[in-house]
Amino acid sequence: MSVNQMKSFAFRCVNVYTIKMTAITIKDIAIAAQVSTATVSRALAGNSRQNKETINRIQEIATQLGYVPNVQARRLVSQRSEQIGFVIPSLSKHDQPLSLPIVHRTLGGVIYRAQELNYMCTVLGGKEHGSTQLLSLLDEQAVDGLIIIACEDTRALLTEIAASTAAHHKRVICIGHASDAAGLRCIDSDMLSCLPALTSVCNTSTRAYFLNGSQHSSDARYRQQCFEHICEKNSITISKSWTGDFTEQSGYAAGQDFLTSDADCICCASDFMALGLWRFLQEHNDNRKRTWLVHNEEGSLLHAMHGHMHSICEPRAAMGAAAVDTLLDHLYSQNADIPIPTLSYTIEGTYSS
Numbered sequence: 564m565s566v567n568q569m570k571s572f573a574f575r576c577v578n579v580y581t582i583k584m585t586a587i588t589i590k591d592i593a594i595a596a597q598v599s600t601a602t603v604s605r606a607l608a609g610n611s612r613q614n615k616e617t618i619n620r621i622q623e624i625a626t627q628l629g630y631v632p633n634v635q636a637r638r639l640v641s642q643r644s645e646q647i648g649f650v651i652p653s654l655s656k657h658d659q660p661l662s663l664p665i666v667h668r669t670l671g672g673v674i675y676r677a678q679e680l681n682y683m684c685t686v687l688g689g690k691e692h693g694s695t696q697l698l699s700l701l702d703e704q705a706v707d708g709l710i711i712i713a714c715e716d717t718r719a720l721l722t723e724i725a726a727s728t729a730a731h732h733k734r735v736i737c738i739g740h741a742s743d744a745a746g747l748r749c750i751d752s753d754m755l756s757c758l759p760a761l762t763s764v765c766n767t768s769t770r771a772y773f774l775n776g777s778q779h780s781s782d783a784r785y786r787q788q789c790f791e792h793i794c795e796k797n798s799i800t801i802s803k804s805w806t807g808d809f810t811e812q813s814g815y816a817a818g819q820d821f822l823t824s825d826a827d828c829i830c831c832a833s834d835f836m837a838l839g840l841w842r843f844l845q846e847h848n849d850n851r852k853r854t855w856l857v858h859n860e861e862g863s864l865l866h867a868m869h870g871h872m873h874s875i876c877e878p879r880a881a882m883g884a885a886a887v888d889t890l891l892d893h894l895y896s897q898n899a900d901i902p903i904p905t906l907s908y909t910i911e912g913t914y915s916s
Contacts (some may be wrong), residue, residue, distance in 0.1 A: 587630040596624050646683050647887065648706040649673050650697065652716035654688030665782075665879065666712060669738055672883025673710060680891065682707075689716070694723035701734050708890045710883075713739030713749065715780040721747065736890045738882050740785045748893070748903050750886045752877055754789040754858070756907035758796060761856070764873050764910075765797035765828065768854045772826035773804040774817055774836045783809075786832040786858055793856070794830070802826055807836065814839025818847070828854045837872065859911070874911040881906055 589603045596603065598621065606621035607630075651666050670686070677684045685706060687697065697720075700706050711717055711724075724735060725746045737749040771794050776783035794801055803824040807813030814836035821829075821840060831837035837857040844850070855872035885904050 587625075587628045589630075592621060592625050592628060592630060595628065596621050645681065646685055646706045647673070647677055647890065648685050648687045648697070648700060648709045650687045650689050650692075650709055650711040650717070650720075652688070652712065652714060653690040654686070655690065665714060665739075668879035669712060669883040672880035672885075673887055674883075675880075676884035676887040680887065682887070682891075689720045694720055694727070698724065698727055698731055701731060708734040708736065708894060710736050710738060710886045710890060713737040714782060715777070718781070733893055734890070736886045736893075738886050740781045748889065750882050750889060750904065750906070752882060752906040752908060754786065754875065754877070754908050755792060757875055757910050758793060760910045761793055761873070761875075762797065764854060764856070765793070765799060768797070768799050768828035770802045770824075770826045771799050771828040771830050772821055772824045773801050773830045773832075774814060774840065775804065775806055775832040776809045776813075776836075777806065783832060790830045790832065790856070794828075799828055801830070809833035809835055811835045811839035811842070814841075815843045818843030822847070822849070826853070828856065831855070831857045833857075834859045834874070841872075876909045876911055878906045878908065 589600050589607065592607075593600045593603045598617070602617065603621055603625075606618045607625060649670060651670075670684075674684045687700075687709075689697075689711070692700075697709060701709065711721060713721060721737060724731065729746075732746050732748075735747055737747050739749070740751060771790075773787070773790060775787050775790075778784055778787075791801065793799075803820070803826065805817040805820055807816060809832070814831070814833070817836070817840055821843075829837070829840065831840070834857050837855065841855075857872045857874055859874040859876045885906065889903060
């Protein structure tokens with residue numbers, strides 16, 4: 564090592580020791596690595612156009628110095644909060660929002676994908692915040708975008724947001740069947756995508772009993788249309804129906820009415836309703852062989868029913884992840900014609916009773 568090289572090395576060691584006494588900046592890393600601050604910035608961001616050896620060397624020096632990125636400064640420069648607001652119907656403990664499968668399975672997909680993209684997810688309540696406050700969060704850049712669960716309890720909220728500006732529309736994604744949210748992009752799933760797989764399942768059935776939620780719900784209306792289409796394509800007549808809500812109690816309450824039917828096929832718009840009816844039949848020792856077609860949001864209920872059903876599974880977690888990708892693509896891409904994905908259902912479970 565030459566004298567000049569030794570002096571340079573000593574200078575760098577002194578600088579490393581000195582700057583460790585205060586917060587490390589990219590300027591300190593640039594001095595230690597003997598490169599420009601712009602090169603350090605690109606290397607720490609993992610810029611693919613940067614030389615790989617240079618990136619590795621700078622990142623190693625940054626680690627040795629104990630560099631911690633200044634998140635606030637990065638957000639100030641990029642004009643991004645790196646936060647996504649996930650809007651559920653309510654935050655009230657009384658409403659038990661996170662216990663709803665439609666919420667927690669979707670939220671799981673949103674959080675997982677957001678973390679992969681270095682984004683944070685903030686859970687917001689539509690009931691508590693309202694459209695005005697939610698739109699203010701966008702205007703103030705407290706969040707980069709909103710992902711909203713589309714259901715009956717957020718119907719009015721979505722209608723109000725749909726009436727806002729096009730600039731707001733770009734930063735909002737719905738998940739579910741948001742027929743009233745004209746102008747808003749929506750990540751949806753196609754229940755009829757499983758129709759071919761149901762042909763062999765339904766070939767012995769002729770009469771169906773249908774359990775559904777309130778027709779005020781867009782989800783209930785969509786599921787009814789799909790079940791009616793499935794039955795029609797398989798020459799099954801819906802001989803009787805029960806309207807309640809998507810709860811186990813409602814399914815149980817349908818039990819007495821169901822016993823007056825001659826149905827050999829049970830169509831349930833909710834797995835919780837199916838569990839309630841199944842429990843009623845078990846308590847009344849009714850073990851007649853029937854085909855169960857159940858819209859599934861919570862896979863664990865399959866175990867409670869010992870697989871006595873064909874579960875038509877909605878891909879809620881995948882819809883959550885797709886919502887994150889679609890939101891960020893529309894926010895930061897110059898392409899205005901990015902397609903909105905529609906996900907497919909799957910069939911799980913077998914009838915064994």
